[in-house]
Amino acid sequence: MTGFARPEYRIAIVGGGVIGLWTAVHLARAGAGPIVVVDRGFPSGGASGRNGGGIRQQWETALTVRLARESVAAYRGFGREFGYNIWFRQGGYLFLAESDAEIASLDRVGQAVRAEGLPVRRLAPEQISDLVPALNVTGVRGAAFLHSDGTAYPFPVVWGLYEAARQAGVELAYGTNVTEIGRAAGRVAGLATSRGPLAASIVVNAAGGWSGDVARMAGVPVPNVASRHEILATEPLKPFLDPMVIRLRDGLYFSQTMRGEIVGGLGVHHPPGTRSGMPSSMEFLTRMARAITGLLPSTASLGILRAWSGFYDETPDGLPMLGEDPRLPGFFHANGLGGHGFMLAPAVSRRVARLVLGQPIESAAEFSVARFLGATLPAPAERLTFG
Numbered sequence: 213m214t215g216f217a218r219p220e221y222r223i224a225i226v227g228g229g230v231i232g233l234w235t236a237v238h239l240a241r242a243g244a245g246p247i248v249v250v251d252r253g254f255p256s257g258g259a260s261g262r263n264g265g266g267i268r269q270q271w272e273t274a275l276t277v278r279l280a281r282e283s284v285a286a287y288r289g290f291g292r293e294f295g296y297n298i299w300f301r302q303g304g305y306l307f308l309a310e311s312d313a314e315i316a317s318l319d320r321v322g323q324a325v326r327a328e329g330l331p332v333r334r335l336a337p338e339q340i341s342d343l344v345p346a347l348n349v350t351g352v353r354g355a356a357f358l359h360s361d362g363t364a365y366p367f368p369v370v371w372g373l374y375e376a377a378r379q380a381g382v383e384l385a386y387g388t389n390v391t392e393i394g395r396a397a398g399r400v401a402g403l404a405t406s407r408g409p410l411a412a413s414i415v416v417n418a419a420g421g422w423s424g425d426v427a428r429m430a431g432v433p434v435p436n437v438a439s440r441h442e443i444l445a446t447e448p449l450k451p452f453l454d455p456m457v458i459r460l461r462d463g464l465y466f467s468q469t470m471r472g473e474i475v476g477g478l479g480v481h482h483p484p485g486t487r488s489g490m491p492s493s494m495e496f497l498t499r500m501a502r503a504i505t506g507l508l509p510s511t512a513s514l515g516i517l518r519a520w521s522g523f524y525d526e527t528p529d530g531l532p533m534l535g536e537d538p539r540l541p542g543f544f545h546a547n548g549l550g551g552h553g554f555m556l557a558p559a560v561s562r563r564v565a566r567l568v569l570g571q572p573i574e575s576a577a578e579f580s581v582a583r584f585l586g587a588t589l590p591a592p593a594e595r596l597t598f599g
């Protein structure tokens with residue numbers, strides 16, 4: 213007798229964040245059960261409940277632009293499909309450039325985005341001020357703006373998916389640590405967990421920042437690196453800021469939620485890996501306060517309500533890692549989503565579900581773990597990986 217409803221499942225998903233849950237929903241609706249999602253924490257305890265809620269389609273590669281465009285369409289329909297209001301608001305994303313190199317980067321991104329049919333605009337400093345009068349544009353040389361990018365609240369996304377998975381018959385085993393990935397006859401065979409063992413002929417690794425650890429447990433190491441990122445929310449202000457703003461120089465990003473809080477972060481270097489846990493640091497608070505009050509002076513007298521951190525799960529080329537591992541049949545990757553797994557979750561989870569069901573997806577090779585199994589790692593392809 214174990215702590216699970218049954219001793220054997222067809223599919224076990226490790227990780228009950230937005231990727232694991234959404235994949236479970238697709239698979240359950242396709243009749244692929246029985247399915248169990250195993251997570252050692254609680255719903256929203258991982259990055260899926262710790263992110264900035266940003267959803268953008270401005271990317272450097274056509275691959276990511278396509279995933280993002282499809283995901284925006286899915287987020288627009290989330291309320292209808294799942295019955296939860298995720299407060300999806302398409303106020304746009306505004307990227308600020310201060311140097312020639314950054315302007316060139318925006319032009320490269322603009323080309324990729326326009327080639328996929330999305331009308332991203334290049335703005336001069338005075339047009340930026342028209343769009344967001346509150347910004348101090350001193351030193352800003354230009355910007356890129358796409359009006360259909362936006363933000364949503366992460367928590368109702370997780371709640372909606374949790375409820376949809378439950379209703380579709382998925383067993384949800386939170387508070388359950390996965391300690392081993394079982395093998396038999398050269399393929400994956402199940403899990404050992406803190407609640408006892410379970411058999412499964414398919415295991416999906418949707419463990420976010422911990423997916424490298426889970427892959428190692430399965431005996432199939434991957435080059436994913438967990439990196440800790442910090443974020444904060446201020447006291448509320450009357451609504452005045454429509455777009456998410458990102459400054460290329462330091463990765464400063466912020467948006468205003470519908471409650472009026474400013475939510476944002478910027479890159480502070482922490483040693484790679486998950487050992488640090490997920491605290492907030494004084495270095496981040498100091499640097500963030502300096503950066504945001506310079507660009508958005510109206511925040512100067514605001515108090516910080518909350519600050520927290522979480523893990524990005526980064527691949528060497530900045531693209532997700534999706535699909536079956538040739539070294540261990542039955543073991544599927546659904547990870548490597550960096551700082552953008554929330555916004556890409558709809559498209560990524562649909563592709564993972566198709567791969568698990570043995571159905572083809574576009575660009576399978578570009579997303580496959582096989583790209584990391586050669587003598588040299590691929591060069592960075594998607595470099596616009598913050599905010």
Ligand SMILES: Cc1cc2nc3c(=O)[nH]c(=O)nc-3n(C[C@H](O)[C@H](O)[C@H](O)COP(=O)(O)OP(=O)(O)OC[C@H]3O[C@@H](n4cnc5c(N)ncnc54)[C@H](O)[C@@H]3O)c2cc1C
Binds near residue numbers: 226426525599
């Ligand atoms: C500060 C910050 C800001 C971000 N901002 C954005 C943004 O604006 N837009 C965006 O798109 N993305 C953003 N991201 C990234 C985004 O949050 C993630 O890419 C996304 O949530 C990944 O979802 P996931 O389901 O793969 O991982 P998670 O939500 O992290 O879920 C993984 C789960 O695996 C579980 N797990 C791990 N190991 C085990 C084990 N051994 N046994 C059992 N369970 C295990 C964990 O408990 C966890 O719940 C941000 C991330 C951070 C940290």
